[in-house]
Amino acid sequence: MPPASWRRFFAIAAFAAAIAAVVLLNHRVTESAAAWDPIRLREVAHASGIDFVHQPATLDPKVANVAPHIAALGACVSIADVNNDNWPDLYFTTSRFGAANALYLNQHDGTFRDVAAQAGVALLNRAGEGVSMGAVWGDYDNDGLEDLLVYKWGYLQLFHNLGNLRFADVTPQSGLRRWMNSNGAVWFDFDRDGLLDLYLTGYFRSDIDFWHLRTTRIMQSSWEFAANGGKNLLFRNLGNGRFEDVTDAMGVGSTRWTLAAAAADFNDDGWPDLYLANDYGPEELFLNRAGKRFDLARAGLEDDSKSGMAVAVGDVFNRGRYDVFVTNISERGFLFQGNNLRINLLKELGRFNEIATGAVADAGWAWGAQFGDLNNDGWLDLVVVNGFISADSGRDYWYAMSKVAGAQGNIFEDAKNWPPIGTASLSGYERSRVLLNRSREGPGGGFVDVAEEAGVTDRLDGRGVAMADLFNVGTLDVVIANEKGRALLYRNAPHSGHWVELKLIGTRSNRSAIGAEVTAEFGGARQRQVVDGGMGFCSQNDRRLHFGLGNSPLGRVTIRWPSGTVQTLDGLAADRRHEITEPQK
Amino acid sequence: MKDPKYLIVFLITLVLVVGEARYSILGGYDRLATTLGVCLATEIVLSWWLRGRVANLASAYITGISLALLIKPQANILWPFALGAFLAITSKYVLTYRGRHLWNPSNFAIALLVLVAADSVAILSHQWGNDLRINLVIWAFGLAVASRARVLHVTLTYVACFLGLALIRNAIVGGPLLAELAPITGPMYQLFVFFMVTDPRTTVSTRRGRMLVVGLVAVVESLIRLAGDFQVPLLRPLYVSPPLLALAIVGPIAMWWDLFRQARKR
Numbered sequence: 001m002p003p004a005s006w007r008r009f010f011a012i013a014a015f016a017a018a019i020a021a022v023v024l025l026n027h028r029v030t031e032s033a034a035a036w037d038p039i040r041l042r043e044v045a046h047a048s049g050i051d052f053v054h055q056p057a058t059l060d061p062k063v064a065n066v067a068p069h070i071a072a073l074g075a076c077v078s079i080a081d082v083n084n085d086n087w088p089d090l091y092f093t094t095s096r097f098g099a100a101n102a103l104y105l106n107q108h109d110g111t112f113r114d115v116a117a118q119a120g121v122a123l124l125n126r127a128g129e130g131v132s133m134g135a136v137w138g139d140y141d142n143d144g145l146e147d148l149l150v151y152k153w154g155y156l157q158l159f160h161n162l163g164n165l166r167f168a169d170v171t172p173q174s175g176l177r178r179w180m181n182s183n184g185a186v187w188f189d190f191d192r193d194g195l196l197d198l199y200l201t202g203y204f205r206s207d208i209d210f211w212h213l214r215t216t217r218i219m220q221s222s223w224e225f226a227a228n229g230g231k232n233l234l235f236r237n238l239g240n241g242r243f244e245d246v247t248d249a250m251g252v253g254s255t256r257w258t259l260a261a262a263a264a265d266f267n268d269d270g271w272p273d274l275y276l277a278n279d280y281g282p283e284e285l286f287l288n289r290a291g292k293r294f295d296l297a298r299a300g301l302e303d304d305s306k307s308g309m310a311v312a313v314g315d316v317f318n319r320g321r322y323d324v325f326v327t328n329i330s331e332r333g334f335l336f337q338g339n340n341l342r343i344n345l346l347k348e349l350g351r352f353n354e355i356a357t358g359a360v361a362d363a364g365w366a367w368g369a370q371f372g373d374l375n376n377d378g379w380l381d382l383v384v385v386n387g388f389i390s391a392d393s394g395r396d397y398w399y400a401m402s403k404v405a406g407a408q409g410n411i412f413e414d415a416k417n418w419p420p421i422g423t424a425s426l427s428g429y430e431r432s433r434v435l436l437n438r439s440r441e442g443p444g445g446g447f448v449d450v451a452e453e454a455g456v457t458d459r460l461d462g463r464g465v466a467m468a469d470l471f472n473v474g475t476l477d478v479v480i481a482n483e484k485g486r487a488l489l490y491r492n493a494p495h496s497g498h499w500v501e502l503k504l505i506g507t508r509s510n511r512s513a514i515g516a517e518v519t520a521e522f523g524g525a526r527q528r529q530v531v532d533g534g535m536g537f538c539s540q541n542d543r544r545l546h547f548g549l550g551n552s553p554l555g556r557v558t559i560r561w562p563s564g565t566v567q568t569l570d571g572l573a574a575d576r577r578h579e580i581t582e583p584q585k
Numbered sequence: 586m587k588d589p590k591y592l593i594v595f596l597i598t599l600v601l602v603v604g605e606a607r608y609s610i611l612g613g614y615d616r617l618a619t620t621l622g623v624c625l626a627t628e629i630v631l632s633w634w635l636r637g638r639v640a641n642l643a644s645a646y647i648t649g650i651s652l653a654l655l656i657k658p659q660a661n662i663l664w665p666f667a668l669g670a671f672l673a674i675t676s677k678y679v680l681t682y683r684g685r686h687l688w689n690p691s692n693f694a695i696a697l698l699v700l701v702a703a704d705s706v707a708i709l710s711h712q713w714g715n716d717l718r719i720n721l722v723i724w725a726f727g728l729a730v731a732s733r734a735r736v737l738h739v740t741l742t743y744v745a746c747f748l749g750l751a752l753i754r755n756a757i758v759g760g761p762l763l764a765e766l767a768p769i770t771g772p773m774y775q776l777f778v779f780f781m782v783t784d785p786r787t788t789v790s791t792r793r794g795r796m797l798v799v800g801l802v803a804v805v806e807s808l809i810r811l812a813g814d815f816q817v818p819l820l821r822p823l824y825v826s827p828p829l830l831a832l833a834i835v836g837p838i839a840m841w842w843d844l845f846r847q848a849r850k851r
Contacts, residue, residue, distance in 0.1 A: 026702035222715040303609035333703040333825035336659040361660030399813035406771030409715040417763040
C-alpha cells in the first residue's frame, strides 16, 4: 500500500473529480438539429386577422390571495371546418364575464374573420352562467355539420350547428345543463353505436361556484395523490338530441383533478379507451370493455404521481401504436417532475414505458402539447407550450408556494392558508418548445428542441395548442392560445417531403369520424393516427389527418372506422387531400 | 439495542418502507440500488484504504437511504444518486478536522447538489402524500427513537425554535400564519429533524452546545426564508431548501469551533 499521505491525496483527488463531474454533468449541452428539412414557422396571427386576447376570470374576493393561480386557465383553441368549405376554422375561448369567445372563419386567402357574434357563440361568459374554459367540435346529430360543446366553470353549453353559420343553444333539451368546473372534454363513441358520446373532465368540485364561495376549502387535499377534485362525467348520446349521464354505470367518474383527456384504442381491441392527465395525481387509463364498462388499468401509471396537464397521443416511432405524451412541471431547484413520454407496450408487457429525457422531459411548467409532422419527414414532432403566470418578473411565487406545498394536506386544501401571490410570477415567461423527432436517424435519435431555429420565440403563457393545415398547402400550422395573452398562429413553410391528408366522413360511424384510425404505410414505416374529438389541453386538432411521408411514396392506407369496418386503400395519390366516405358495408 | 445508530437504521428503514409502499416515494428501485450500493462500496473502500479496516456500515446505510429519499432529479437521471452518494461518504474522509468529519454526509451531498447542479437536481418537498396519519406515525416512532438515542433534546429544541421563529416571520412578512408553520408538517422535515440535525458524529460535544447549534440552524434557516419572502436574488439558490442549507452552513462551523475549543482545553 502507498504511504498514508498518498492514500489521502488519492481520496481528495477522487473527491474533487466527483465535484467536477457534478458540474460537468449538470451543464446541459444544447444539441443542434441537423434535420434534413428544418422546421420553419412564422407567427402571422395579426397579419391573418387574428387579434384574439384571452382575459382571465375574476373570482370571489375570498380567494383573492391566490386568484391569479386559480384563474390561470381558460385560453383554449379548437379547430374544425364549421361551414364545410374544406378550410379549417378556429374557435378561441376567453374567461372574463362580458368578454367574447371568437370563431374565426377561414377566408381561403390566408386570413380569418371573427363571426362568433353573428353565429351566436360569442357571449357565453355571463354572471350566473359561468365562464368558458374550452370547447370541442363534433357532429353529435350526424347531420353533416360540426356542433360545439363549450365546457366552463359554470353551466356547460351545447350549440347545434344550423348550417348557415348560425348556432342554436340546445343545452336545456340536451340534458347537459350541468354546473361543472371543467377544463377538458372529448367527443368519442364509446359504445360504437354511431353517435358521439361526451366525456367531461372535472377539475374543481362541481359544488363550487367561484363567484359565490361558501368555503375556501376548495384546493387539492394532497400535492401528489389528491382525489378531491371535480367528478368526471360521461354522457351517452341517446340519438334524439338528448344525453344520459352514465358515469357511474361505466365506472369513469374519477375525482382526481383531471385537466385533460384523450380517447383512442390504446390496447387495440377495437374499442376507444380514455387516457386522463390528472393534476396532483397519477395518470389514469380507463380501458373500454366492449362499450359495457371501463376498467381502470394497471399500466405502469399508478405509482408515478405528478401534475398532468395535457394528453397528446401519437405514434412516436411509427410502430402502429398510440404512445402518450403528458405535460408536467419542472422548475430549476424546486421541482423536477418532468413530462412523460410513455411508449405503448400494452400488448407485450401490459404497460407503458416512460422514456422522456432531456428537452422532452424538461420544458418548464408545461401545458398544451400536440404531435404532428411539421417537416413532412414521416415522423411526428411535438409542440409544447409553457409558462404558468407571467407577471412581475422580479418577484417569484415558487418559494412562497413551497412553504405550503410540502405541508400536511389539511393546510393547503384551504385556499386562505396560501401565501398571497400578489404580483409575483410563477414559472413565467417560459418559451414554447418545438421538438423535432429525429427517429429517422435511427434508434435513439430522440427529440431535439428546434424552437428558436424554427422561429418560435414567444414567451407567453401557453395553454391550448392545436394543429391543422390551415391554408391547404400540405403542411401543418400551429395555433396557440395564451392565458392573458394574444393568440398566436405559426404558419409553416413548404417542405420538400411528400404528404397526404385525409378527411373522413362516417356513415355507419359518427359522421365526424371521430375515433377512426388511419394507418399509412410508407418507406417501410407504418404510422397510425386517430381522428380526435379533443386532445392536448383544452384543444382540438383539425379532424383532417395529415401524414408526412418524407421521400417515400405512399403505400397502403388502412382505415378502421369506429363502426368496426376496415377499409383498405391502395394507390392513393400523395401530396393531395382526399375525402374518404365510410363504405356502407 | 445499545448503539443508537441501529435505532436510526430501524427508523429510516421504516420511513423507506412506509413511503414506498404507500406513495412509491423512491421513484424507482434503481435509485435506491445506486445510492445504497455506492454509499456502501465507498465506505468499504475508503475505510480500508485510509484506515486499514472496514468500517461499520450502518452510517453508510443511513446516508444511502436518506439520499435515495431526498434527491429528486430531472428526467430519471441516475448520476446525482451515484455522485451524491460518493461525495457524501467521501466527505467523511476528506473534509475532516482533527480526525472528525465536519458535515453530516447526506446533508453535505444534498447541499452541494442543489447549489452546484440546480439544473438537474431538486429535493423532496411534497412527494409524501401530505397525509397527516402517515406523518404522525413517523413522528411518533421518530420521537421514541430520538429519546432512546438521547438526541430528543436536539429534535425538540429545533422544533421549538422553528415554531417561535415562524411566529416572528409571520409578524414580519404577514400572510397566513399556517403558511409559516406549514413546512414543518412536511416530509423533508421528518428526515431533517430525525436524521440530520441529530447525527451524533456531526454534533458538538455538549448538550447545551447541541441545543445552541440547532437553535442557530433554525435562525439561519429563518434568515434564508426571509430572503425568500423578500426575494433577495443573490440568495435564491439557498431558499430552495432552507433547513438543509442552514445546517450545511452552521453545522461545520460549529463542529470546527467545538473541536478547536476542545483541543485548546487539552
